[in-house]
Amino acid sequence: MLIVSYYLIVVFYLLNFILRVSGQKRFGPVANSCALIINIVELAILFKQTGHIPVYNIFESFLFMTFILGCILLFHTSSENRMGLWLSIEILILICISFFFPHEPAPSNYNYEFFYVIIFHVLRYISLALMLYSSAYYVEFIVKRERDERTRALSHLGRNFLLLSSVLFLSSEYVGIVWCQMGWGDFWMWGVTFFQSTFIVLYLMLAFHIPGKGKYAEDIKVIFGGLTGLVVLVLTVIRSFF
Amino acid sequence: MSKVSEKLASLNLTAWNIAIMILWLGWGMIMAGSESFKKGFQGMNNVLIRDWIFSSETGSPVLKIWFIGLCILMIILGINLIFCTWEKIFKIIRIKFNGPKFFMLVVHAVFGFVALGHLGGLMLGYKYNNIKLGEGQKYSFEDGYEIKVAKVVYTNDHKALKKSTRYITKDDFDYRKNFAQILLRKDGRDISRDSIFILNPMRYKDMQVTLRGFLESSESDGIKENAVATPWITINISRNPALKAYLIIYPVMIAGIFIHLILTWRSSAKNKYIMGTQVP
Numbered sequence: 001m002l003i004v005s006y007y008l009i010v011v012f013y014l015l016n017f018i019l020r021v022s023g024q025k026r027f028g029p030v031a032n033s034c035a036l037i038i039n040i041v042e043l044a045i046l047f048k049q050t051g052h053i054p055v056y057n058i059f060e061s062f063l064f065m066t067f068i069l070g071c072i073l074l075f076h077t078s079s080e081n082r083m084g085l086w087l088s089i090e091i092l093i094l095i096c097i098s099f100f101f102p103h104e105p106a107p108s109n110y111n112y113e114f115f116y117v118i119i120f121h122v123l124r125y126i127s128l129a130l131m132l133y134s135s136a137y138y139v140e141f142i143v144k145r146e147r148d149e150r151t152r153a154l155s156h157l158g159r160n161f162l163l164l165s166s167v168l169f170l171s172s173e174y175v176g177i178v179w180c181q182m183g184w185g186d187f188w189m190w191g192v193t194f195f196q197s198t199f200i201v202l203y204l205m206l207a208f209h210i211p212g213k214g215k216y217a218e219d220i221k222v223i224f225g226g227l228t229g230l231v232v233l234v235l236t237v238i239r240s241f242f
Numbered sequence: 243m244s245k246v247s248e249k250l251a252s253l254n255l256t257a258w259n260i261a262i263m264i265l266w267l268g269w270g271m272i273m274a275g276s277e278s279f280k281k282g283f284q285g286m287n288n289v290l291i292r293d294w295i296f297s298s299e300t301g302s303p304v305l306k307i308w309f310i311g312l313c314i315l316m317i318i319l320g321i322n323l324i325f326c327t328w329e330k331i332f333k334i335i336r337i338k339f340n341g342p343k344f345f346m347l348v349v350h351a352v353f354g355f356v357a358l359g360h361l362g363g364l365m366l367g368y369k370y371n372n373i374k375l376g377e378g379q380k381y382s383f384e385d386g387y388e389i390k391v392a393k394v395v396y397t398n399d400h401k402a403l404k405k406s407t408r409y410i411t412k413d414d415f416d417y418r419k420n421f422a423q424i425l426l427r428k429d430g431r432d433i434s435r436d437s438i439f440i441l442n443p444m445r446y447k448d449m450q451v452t453l454r455g456f457l458e459s460s461e462s463d464g465i466k467e468n469a470v471a472t473p474w475i476t477i478n479i480s481r482n483p484a485l486k487a488y489l490i491i492y493p494v495m496i497a498g499i500f501i502h503l504i505l506t507w508r509s510s511a512k513n514k515y516i517m518g519t520q521v522p
Contacts, residue, residue: 051412109408110415114441156509163503170496177492181485182441185371185452185478188363190286195271199264206260211253242275 002049005042006063006103009035010095013066016073017088028084029077036070043067046105052113055121056106058240062098066091068129081144081154086136090229094132097237116179123172127165128236131229134161138226155222162225166204173197192242196235203231251325259322263315270308279305288371291364316357323354345502352495359491362484367448370479376459377472383479386429389451393423396456396473403458403473417441422475424451438477448485452478 012035019028042063046054054060069091076084111117137158144151176197177187188194207224210217249255273279282305286294295306327350373381375391382388402414417440424444426434436444436451443452456473482488 107409108412110410110412110417111441113412114417116441160503160507163499167496167500167503170499174492174496178489179441181450181489182443183452184454185443185450185480186287186363186369186482187485187488188360190274190283192271192274195267195274199267199271202260202264202267206257206264209253209256209260211257 002042002045002105003103005038005045008038009042009063009066010099012038013070013088013091013095017085017092020085020088025077025084028088029074032070032073032088036067036074039063039067039070050105050108052106052108053118053122054105055118055125056109056112058101058237059098059103060106061121061125061236062094064125065129065132066094068126069094069132072129072133081140081151083136083140086139087133090132090136093233097233101240111183114179116175116182120172120175120179123168123175127168127172128229128232130161130165130168131232133229134158134165135226135229137161138222141222142226155218155225158222158225162204162207162228165228166208169200169204173201193239196239199235200232203228247325247329250321251329252322253326255322256319256326259315259318263312263319266308266312266315270312273305273308288369290367290369292366316361320354320357323350327351327354342502342505345498345505349495349498349502352491352498355491356488356495359484359488363482363488366483367481368479369481372454373477373479374457374474375477376474381477381479384481387449388427388430389477389479390425390427391422391475392425392435394456394472394475395422396420400458400471400473403456407455420456422453422477424477426451448483449479449481452480454478 012031016028016031016035019025019031043054046060046063055064069087073084073087073091076087106112135158137154141151141154141158144154180189181187207221207228210221210224212220274283279302282302286305286309289297291309295309327347368384370381370383373389375381375389377391377394380388380390397419398415402410405414421437421439423435423437425432426436426444426446426449434444434446438444438451438453440453440455443450445451454476456475459472459474
């Protein structure tokens with residue numbers, strides 16, 4: 001059941017992408033809605049099987065993120081820009097990555113029902129989904145900016161969602177600090193996972209502190225902002241090996 | 243403003259410094275992932291950094307160089323933050339004060355305190371990790387304090403004791419049912435008694451006694467036969483005087499960023515594009 005519904009999700013998100021690329025914009029949202037329904041059913045099955053919120057391995061957490069991005073995609077039916085297309089591509093990237101990982105739920109660790117552990121993971125993946133969403137705005141800005149000056153707003157929306165994802169990421173870090181303090185008696189540990197989190201915080205700081213004005217500086221800002229989703233995604237995959 | 247202070251306050255310095263910190267941390271990640279440095283990082287976690295850095299016994303020289311480099315980068319960021327806050331943000335506010343700029347100032351100032359709180363956690367108080375104790379055993383540490391394990395209650399299958407905590411499932415182990423009764427003494431006098439669970443430590447003033455896990459009791463340690471079945475516990479004892487302040491200012495920083503975001507969200511309204519749809 002788990003595998004069947006997973007492949008159905010893949011098929012419907014792929015169909016959504018193909019329909020959007022081929023200009024069938026009426027049917028794209030239909031395919032997306034079907035994928036979303038199966039996506040939430042899959043998450044419910046995972047929850048029922050394991051008893052924990054499905055956010056603890058790549059398979060679970062990426063399905064959690066495709067669901068969030070799929071929901072956001074519902075709001076992008078306008079033909080004014082290609083946000084729907086970029087979001088569909090991001091969903092497919094998540095699915096492609098999850099394809100190379102075991103299609104099974106994470107073994108229910110003894111602390112997965114601990115409040116701070118749940119909130120830490122949920123906030124982290126919502127934040128990552130929003131980072132990808134902001135990247136979509138930046139990509140759309142890069143593609144459109146030469147044609148229309150109004151598209152400057154896209155860069156601002158990218159910045160807004162990047163800042164919102166930063167707030168959520170820092171909130172997850174704060175919850176993680178409390179968790180660490182309660183579990184180890186200290187809020188900081190020298191190790192890969194903590195370095196990875198700090199790496200992301202520093203990257204976000206860098207994205208918001210690019211100096212200069214004018215087109216060249218703006219280009220660099222947009223590139224750094226737009227790459228955030230990808231950078232964090234790569235770090236998340238690397239982290240799963242430790 | 244002199245040229246030196248102008249440079250120290252510049253966004254260029256901020257960006258380059260953060261970029262180097264990212265690379266430095268990347269180096270740290272590679273080292274932390276390699277087997278040869280794993281023990282070195284464990285050593286860093288087991289004691290306060292203050293004790294680790296000045297000890298000739300613990301830590302590899304490479305790790306110490308890496309850590310000192312990280313500190314230097316952090317100090318540069320701190321100096322940059324002070325100069326930038328003073329020279330730029332205050333100047334802007336004096337000329338034209340508004341909400342978003344005020345919250346930007348708050349966020350930057352609070353970030354400085356968060357970094358100081360972090361430094362406090364590394365340098366102040368004390369930390370004794372991986373103390374293994376059985377029922378009735380004691381551990382003495384700073385200022386005449388002593389911890390005594392009065393009782394260990396372990397209700398799950400002992401097979402779980404052999405597993406790494408990373409692989410222990412909720413079927414193997416219930417962290418709400420297994421605990422140890424701890425007695426805290428100072429100069430031979432009982433001052434506090436509490437039960438510690440995993441993820442539910444005992445606190446006394448700034449001190450924290452944290453239950454890290456249970457382990458099989460060591461038969462070779464000459465424990466009576468009936469006591470062998472009762473698992474030992476691993477505890478961490480720590481004291482961080484900066485903890486409360488740190489836990490308060492961190493969410494203040496997040497709230498500051500969030501309010502700044504709300505106040506600046508609609509800057510794009512005049513551009514007529516909102517959520518991909520054109521606003522009339």
